[in-house]
Amino acid sequence: MKLVTAIIKPFKLDDVRESLTPLGIQGLTVSEVKGFGRQKGQTEIYRGAEYHVSFLPKVKIEIAVSDDIVDQVVDVILQSAHTGKIGDGKIFVSSLDSVIRIRTREMGEDAL
Ligand SMILES: Nc1ncnc2c1ncn2[C@@H]1O[C@H](COP(=O)(O)OP(=O)(O)OP(=O)(O)O)[C@@H](O)[C@H]1O
Ligand SMILES: [Mg+2]
Numbered sequence: 001m002k003l004v005t006a007i008i009k010p011f012k013l014d015d016v017r018e019s020l021t022p023l024g025i026q027g028l029t030v031s032e033v034k035g036f037g038r039q040k041g042q043t044e045i046y047r048g049a050e051y052h053v054s055f056l057p058k059v060k061i062e063i064a065v066s067d068d069i070v071d072q073v074v075d076v077i078l079q080s081a082h083t084g085k086i087g088d089g090k091i092f093v094s095s096l097d098s099v100i101r102i103r104t105r106e107m108g109e110d111a112l
Helices: 010-023 067-080
Strands: 002-008 029-035 042-046 049-053 056-065 089-095
Touching: 002 010, 002 067, 010 056, 010 067, 056 067, 067 089
Parallel strands: none
Antiparallel strands: 002 056, 002 089, 029 056, 042 049
8 A cells, every 4th residue: 555645736636636536536635734845935025025935835635545546646646736837746655554444443455
């Protein structure tokens, strides 16, 4: 199993969610987060004054998936979250040792 963590532009959340539907994802977690990439945040003009914004708002999506669909999950996120502008985000894929459904104590892929 793998944990796919995608940091995306907030306005892309609905597109990404819809793109995942055909893959039969059983669940996912969404969080509002802040961060910066290699541009180190941006300078923004607000009411005539220039503010340095160190951390820009992003959305984090976490999806635990079986190994056989991880490539498809990454692929649809790459397409649906893409604008081509800086700050489009990143996808991190990590190994997932165990998953347990609390209600039933099912484990592993049965618990996804
Ligand atoms: N190395 C990293 N580790 C953890 N989070 C990161 C990392 N790089 C980027 N992020 C997260 O992803 C968000 C978007 O990053 P961003 O797309 O700006 O990356 P980038 O490397 O600067 O690419 P680009 O040049 O396309 O902007 C950041 O605001 C941050 O939340
Ligand atoms: Mg960036």
